[in-house]
Amino acid sequence: MNRRLGILISGRGSNLQAIIDAIAAGRLEATIGVVLSNRPGAAGLERARAAGIEAVCVDPSPSASRHEYDAALVRELQARRIDLVCLAGFMRLLGPTFIDAFPHRILNIHPSLLPAFPGLHAQRQAIEHGVRISGATVHLVDADLDAGPIVLQAAVPVLADDTEETLAARILAEEHRIYPEAIGIVLGGGWSIAGRRFVRS
Ligand code: GRF
Numbered sequence: 001m002n003r004r005l006g007i008l009i010s011g012r013g014s015n016l017q018a019i020i021d022a023i024a025a026g027r028l029e030a031t032i033g034v035v036l037s038n039r040p041g042a043a044g045l046e047r048a049r050a051a052g053i054e055a056v057c058v059d060p061s062p063s064a065s066r067h068e069y070d071a072a073l074v075r076e077l078q079a080r081r082i083d084l085v086c087l088a089g090f091m092r093l094l095g096p097t098f099i100d101a102f103p104h105r106i107l108n109i110h111p112s113l114l115p116a117f118p119g120l121h122a123q124r125q126a127i128e129h130g131v132r133i134s135g136a137t138v139h140l141v142d143a144d145l146d147a148g149p150i151v152l153q154a155a156v157p158v159l160a161d162d163t164e165e166t167l168a169a170r171i172l173a174e175e176h177r178i179y180p181e182a183i184g185i186v187l188g189g190g191w192s193i194a195g196r197r198f199v200r201s
Helices: 014-024 043-050 066-079 122-129 164-188
Strands: 003-009 030-037 055-057 084-087 106-110 133-140 150-157 191-194 197-200
Touching (some): 003 014, 003 043, 014 030, 014 043, 014 164, 030 043, 030 066, 030 164, 043 055, 084 164, 122 164, 133 164, 150 164
Parallel strands (some): 003 030, 003 084, 030 055, 084 106
Antiparallel strands (some): 191 197
């Protein structure tokens, strides 16, 4: 069965593009039902439209509470019968209204080997900490920031002369590889959650 993805972005959308490309190449069996952004200028909205995918900006009004904004996102996704939500550079915290609407059906990608370096500027954090290896993580989203069960990770060396930009670029190449793969694993079923572990049977 072809499952429907809802992809949430805030910016350039290169992970969105990797998912579009994986579907087009037959490496991922899924349909992108909608792309949502919290920023009207997000370049990823144009990438989606160029691929014939509906792309909608849900602009947070300054007076909207987190609950109200989350509820607006949930409405957009449920109206399009979305099975799995993929956060791809979505720079807004989601609260229980959103997370409880899609239990174990929200994925996120983060540019470090979690649980190291959650939050913003993960690549800069890795360089400043002096780790020799960093990477990328795809995980299920729960109530805590960058903390849910881990589906896939890829390791990336940190080189002596790396800047935040060069390390980010090397990690991004791995993000583009593992995000479509992780989506395929989650859609494929045959997994469960044991404690905080994502276990494939
Ligand atoms: C990626 O590095 C992702 O890991 C992080 O935000 C960035 C989004 O990049 N969550 P893009 O918009 O997919 O190009």
